[in-house]
Amino acid sequence: MKFGVVQFPGSTCDYDCFYALNDVLKVEVEYIWHKQTNLEGYDGIFLPGGFTYGDYLRVGAIARFSPVMSAVIDYATAGGLVLGICNGFQILTEAGLLPGALMRNNSLHFICKYSYLKVENNQTPYTNSCKSGQVLKIPIAHGDGNYYIDDHGLSELIKNNQIVFRYCEKNGEITSMANPNGAVYNIAGVCNKEGNVLGMMPHPERCMEDCLGSSDGKYIFNSILNFLKKKLVLR
């Protein structure tokens, strides 16, 4: 089993992703420079967080045209696992692999803190180790995490079970107080219809060990390993 972590100019969470896979989970992982265009041999691709191209123009808008992205699109279309975290999520929406867009936080503040997420869909390659409705403690660190999609798009997401994580209170209740950034429907993470591409604003790679305040990120990484080991079938 081998994973790839894409490095764009301005990626900052690439090492954290690498560490989570290599040091915590002890699986093979390689960095993929953004100019690489061949993704053969990888069982999953990570687009890490950061501030690619200085967030110029729009978050993720320029990275979306990095050479590696046409390969990522082909890889995702062929059913490969692609997880975009934070800036990676923004890049995936810009690339059209995920619906919606990420706007400036409604408070205008950059927010860096632990958040609670309710697992809305535990039938994905990224959440199959979670119970339905389980609450995960995973940190956020972003200035542009305000997920937007229009009403029609939202009803499509709900209908197709594409909403994977929602911001919630510690007890799992979905409230506006628990919504850190103004995201529509408290959305923290969505997948594509097929379920093989996930984007999420919170950082599971930053909470893989209890000494960091939470190891709930492991639920997501272990789900990926579980999915690949058992060759679970996508819906």
Added chain:
Amino acid sequence: MWLVKIYVTLKKGLLDAQGTATQNALESLGFEEIEEVRMGKYINIKMKGQNRQMVIQRVEEMGKKLLANPVIEDFDYEIEVLK
């Protein structure tokens, strides 16, 4: 040579957090007549093009491909001849 002035703004109805913050600041300075402040981006492009129609076509492509995100943004522009 042409000068293209491009305006990218958040779609109507979307909360413009920057615009609202700026409006609040202006109002606190006494500019109480303000109805609304919307923030956006202004992009200035100098470019070659045989005629206006061709410039329009290329600028539309730029807007759709990169300069604006149609999920959240509107895109408008003015074209001038550069002497």
